[in-house]
Amino acid sequence: MNRQLLTGNAAAAWGARLAQVDYVPAFPITPQTEIIETLARWFERGEMTGRLTMLESEHSMVTAAAAAAATGVRVFTATSSQGLLYAMEMVFTVPGWRAPFVLVNVSRGLASPITLESDHNDVLATRDSGFLQVHCATCQEVLDHVLLAYRIAEDSRVRLPVIVNLDGFTLSFTREPVDLPAAEAVQQFLPPFDPQNVRFRASKPVSQAVAVLAGSPYSYFRYETHLAAQQALSVLDEIAEQFFQAFGRRTGPLATYRSEDADMVFVMIGAGATKACEAADRLREAGVAAGVVRPRWLRPYPAAALRAALAGKKAVAVIDQDLSMGQGGVLHAELAAALYGMPNAPMLASIIGGLGGRNIPPEEFYEIAKRMLGFAARGETPPPQLLFTERELRQVRKLQAIAVVERKELGEKP
Amino acid sequence: MSDAIRRMKDLPSTHLLGTGTPMCAGCGGLEALHQIYDVLGTNTVFVNAAGCMTLLSVYPFTPFRGSWLYTAMACAPAGAQGVRDALDILLTSKRLPPEDDLQTIVLTGDGAAYGMGLSSTSAAIDRNLDFLYICYDNEGYGNTGQQSSPATPHAAQTATNTGSRGFPGYKKDLFGIWAAHRPAYVATVIGAEPLDLAKKIEKAKSLRGPRLILALAPCPTGWDFDPAESVEIGRLAVRSGVWPLKEYIDGKVIHNHVPHPRAPVEEYLKTQGRFAHLFSPERNDALLGEIQAHIDAYWAAVNK
Amino acid sequence: MYRIRFHGRGGQGIKTAGRILGTAFFEEGFEVQDAPIYGAERRGAPMFAYVRAARAPIQERGVITHPDLVVVADETLVPVPAANLMLGVTADTVLLLNSGETPDTWRQRLNTGATVIALPVADAITDRAALPHIGTRCTGAAARLLGVISRAALERALRTELRALDDASLKANLDEAFRAFDAMAAHEGVVHEGAAISARAYEAPDWTDLPFEPARVAAPDIFAPATSVQVRTGLWRTMRPVIDYAHCHRCVWVCSTLCPDSAIHVRADGAPEIDYEHCKGCLVCAAVCPPHAIQAVPEHEAAKIEAGGAG
Known part of the structure; x- marks a missing residue:
């Protein structure tokens, strides 16, 4: 076993290298850039074979990625935040090509105002695109899920592109010990890409991604893409088992932590969820039966597994590191839909926190647990709660005061 | 396919491009495309951007005997990059026999070529992508009803320029923009001059690197003329000097045909409804003079 | 509610025909809904327009599947499957064909119990510029068949919808429309308002559970060359x-x-x-x-x- 300290970005690059990707169309953006720089170096040194091509935008990058996949090679690419949104037309277009590839997204809050640190609005904007998406909580999971993503994307029962998401800064620039699997073991788990009949060859002409001009064939192709995405859940179970046999690590659509006998459960995705696990440990020491349920895969959405994991709990708090303006937390709404009508459904609360990398300290987890259990005991559901303190508001007031002072200095009235 | 096309008689009449497409009757773009396809052959993958010709392939019908990939309006050159890179990777790693290789072709209208797709085009040329870009230029967003595009000529009426002066801008010099990138080849063609067209496609096919074939595409629907006039209007575009037939190769621009005597531009403008406001209810001599002066200045520079 | 469908080809003025009829109904105090439907296909390709008119606000939308009047501006559309001329045509429907052939011939050819009326083509059309008149002729005829649109309302509608035309073209269109309006005098009011589409007795849709199919089948890809020749x-x-x-x-x-x-x-x-x-x-x-x-x-x-x- 080769255990090394790797950042999330390095783990993503190692995933691509071990998957023996042929082609990397690339474009830089913070906090993803390190991934493509690492891969570029490996290609230049001959440690990877194939080609890395710098495109002029993420829109072109995703186009080139899908076009190369449609030609029959294994493709890896990466982006973040504004880049993912700049590519959005093609993000929604290429799943319909049914050409599989893997895109790593390093989550970062969206403009405006523009910022650098992480939240999940960027990747959640792709949730209706047809890309599958998996959220990693550790650097190890980043590497593992790049490999898993290729297996699922390329499976003839799925054939869809996959986004592997990791949180900017909290994973991208954070080093953790990562088991680097042996190249031979990876090759056994992940054989070369078989594009079947979807590729361009002079001897086998094909017209790909052609238009339809009527609702009926359109419905057919769109719904088939949905069925393939749904089918990925059972394929995932099968492949997760093979992954466990090969590498000894359990994975799957849902990660649960001390949730079986919990009264109160935090639901989170991504790296922030490990903090919820830590909080659950401390809460248990304090006599509160807390646990964590963390969906890894959001597309396909593991609704049945979530229902099973949350049935009979007293209180569930969804901590959304995202915000749908005018609605609230995206994960909360999706979970509410999944739990609707379940006879022993828990009280479900919505917490908005961690926007733009705003820290969620342990005390906030403890307080959430305490308050939520209180509401549940009274048979009430609390209104959505933003994690934002008096002290933070005072800080913002100071900033605003400075902003006004600057204007005064320019000779304008406040 | 003949080895060399010298005379009209040598033109292939193979008609590799299938009939039954939904292009308008008399489409000057389709006229150019089927001639081009006969020379390029079917060992091609056409990467297409949103435009009239997106509808060449509507499931389950395609006129192509080779391959096709629809992308989106801005990014056909990036799609070509992905296909070309993938084919190269497969060839290098011996996963693709050389005879299964394909020429990578981009096919777009002027909206993509002159406007939305210009950034991805410029970058593909920067990367020295081995591809042939075919633009069918009908001087407006034809697929949506002929609104003005960056290729619309001065004074033409469009769906967004219905006033008596027509389009206030000037047609962008895409040939010059391409040439400034110093690519392998740039040529203007028109379906109404099939011999010139075929020779240029043969030349383009023999070269590697970024290549542009810019085809003026007389458009009965968008330019408002009887479809039967499509070829005559194309010939007039050349005779009047509106559409110079030229090439850029090895750093030099060559005019293949200097119209002499050059027909007054009026003869060309009169044939199309989009210029009717220059003649009725009364002649707009100022605007007509301006258009003619522009063309005269162009050819004066050529003949210097 | 009156439900009227116009069938023609791109460039024949079918969209305008629908709008003229819609405006004429509106002039007569009806609630109206009119719209054209065309794919991205081109001049010469089949397209259609529909008009609904009723005394009460209209809640139906989209394609008319239970037409009271079907107007076929171009008889060459009859064999075109994409045109789908006969969609929902029953014995209660009136079919108006712009054709030199007799109604009996068309009834036999179409194997329909519908009332068929022929609007004789004016002259052999050799000038393609004359084509836009087809729409206005059909509208004039349709207005008379409905029996609830006066000549005056038709004229106001024509003048409204064709206001962009020059005087000569407008006059030519008005003449065409009124000639057709007058020619249909014998059939005035032959079209009856259709009833609401009943929820008591109806044909249930044969829904199916779409089976999963692998991407090599279920992607919008074509593996055969030059299929467009079909x-x-x-x-x-x-x-x-x-x-x-x-x-x-x-x-x-x-x-x-x-x-x-x-x-x-x-x-x-x-x-x-x-x-x-x-x-x-x-x-x-x-x-x-x-x-x-x-x-x-x-x-x-x-x-x-x-x-x-x-x-």
Whole structure:
């Protein structure tokens, strides 16, 4: 076993290298850039074979990625935040090509105002695109899920592109010990890409991604893409088992932590969820039966597994590191839909926190647990709660005061 | 396919491009495309951007005997990059026999070529992508009803320029923009001059690197003329000097045909409804003079 | 509610026809809904427009599947599957065909119990510029068949919807519309308002659970070459180019190369041959033929000659 300290970005690059990707169309953006720089170096040194091509935008990058996949090679690419949104037309277009590839997204809050640190609005904007998406909580999971993503994307029962998401800064620039699997073991788990009949060859002409001009064939192709995405859940179970046999690590659509006998459960995705696990440990020491349920895969959405994991709990708090303006937390709404009508459904609360990398300290987890259990005991559901303190508001007031002072200095009235 | 096309008689009449497409009757773009396809052959993958010709392939019908990939309006050159890179990777790693290789072709209208797709085009040329870009230029967003595009000529009426002066801008010099990138080849063609067209496609096919074939595409629907006039209007575009037939190769621009005597531009403008406001209810001599002066200045520079 | 469907081809003024009728209804105090439906296809390709009119606000939308009146502006659409002329036509429907043939012929040909009325084509249309009148003629006739639209309301509607035309074109369109309106006097009020679509007795949709199919089947990809030849674009044609082989010089590199649609092939004997299955009738070939050996013939005349074995 080769255990090394790797950042999330390095783990993503190692995933691509071990998957023996042929082609990397690339474009830089913070906090993803390190991934493509690492891969570029490996290609230049001959440690990877194939080609890395710098495109002029993420829109072109995703186009080139899908076009190369449609030609029959294994493709890896990466982006973040504004880049993912700049590519959005093609993000929604290429799943319909049914050409599989893997895109790593390093989550970062969206403009405006523009910022650098992480939240999940960027990747959640792709949730209706047809890309599958998996959220990693550790650097190890980043590497593992790049490999898993290729297996699922390329499976003839799925054939869809996959986004592997990791949180900017909290994973991208954070080093953790990562088991680097042996190249031979990876090759056994992940054989070369078989594009079947979807590729361009002079001897086998094909017209790909052609238009339809009527609702009926359109419905057919769109719904088939949905069925393939749904089918990925059972394929995932099968492949997760093979992954466990090969590498000894359990994975799957849902990660649960001390949730079986919990009264109160935090639901989170991504790296922030490990903090919820830590909080659950401390809460248990304090006599509160807390646990964590963390969906890894959001597309396909593991609704049945979530229902099973949350049935009979007293209180569930969804901590959304995202915000749908005018609605609230995206994960909360999706979970509410999944739990609707379940006879022993828990009280479900919505917490908005961690926007733009705003820290969620342990005390906030403890307080959430305490308050939520209180509401549940009274048979009430609390209104959505933003994690934002008096002290933070005072800080913002100071900033605003400075902003006004600057204007005064320019000779304008406040 | 003949080895060399010298005379009209040598033109292939193979008609590799299938009939039954939904292009308008008399489409000057389709006229150019089927001639081009006969020379390029079917060992091609056409990467297409949103435009009239997106509808060449509507499931389950395609006129192509080779391959096709629809992308989106801005990014056909990036799609070509992905296909070309993938084919190269497969060839290098011996996963693709050389005879299964394909020429990578981009096919777009002027909206993509002159406007939305210009950034991805410029970058593909920067990367020295081995591809042939075919633009069918009908001087407006034809697929949506002929609104003005960056290729619309001065004074033409469009769906967004219905006033008596027509389009206030000037047609962008895409040939010059391409040439400034110093690519392998740039040529203007028109379906109404099939011999010139075929020779240029043969030349383009023999070269590697970024290549542009810019085809003026007389458009009965968008330019408002009887479809039967499509070829005559194309010939007039050349005779009047509106559409110079030229090439850029090895750093030099060559005019293949200097119209002499050059027909007054009026003869060309009169044939199309989009210029009717220059003649009725009364002649707009100022605007007509301006258009003619522009063309005269162009050819004066050529003949210097 | 009156439910009316107009069928025609792109460029025949069908959208305008629907709007004129919609405005005429509106002038008569009806609640109205009108809209054209066309794919991204082109001039000459089948399209349709629909008009709903009622005394109460209209909640139905979209395609009319229970028409009271179907107006066919272009009889060559009859065999075109994409045109779907007979959708929802029953014995209660009135079919108005712009055609020189008799209603009996059409009833037999279409095998329908619907009331069929022919609006005789004015003259052989040899000038394609005259085509936009087709829509207004059909509207004039349709207005009379409905029996609830006055001549005055029709005129106001025509003047509103055709206000962009110059005086001469407007007059030509008004004349066409009123000639058709007058010609239909004997059939005034033949179209009856259709009832609401009942929820008591109806044909249930045969829904199916879409099975999962692998991407190699369920992606919008075409694996066969040149499948477009199965599309008979020859049906778009209103004028037919006919080669006079006695005068043809066999300079096929002209007509065969310049035909935009690849619809002129070269026979083994070196002569050009027009593929009428696909020729859209643009007449570029007739315009460029050096010895002027290609003549343009109105399609319905050419079809007649063909049927008579004289072609």
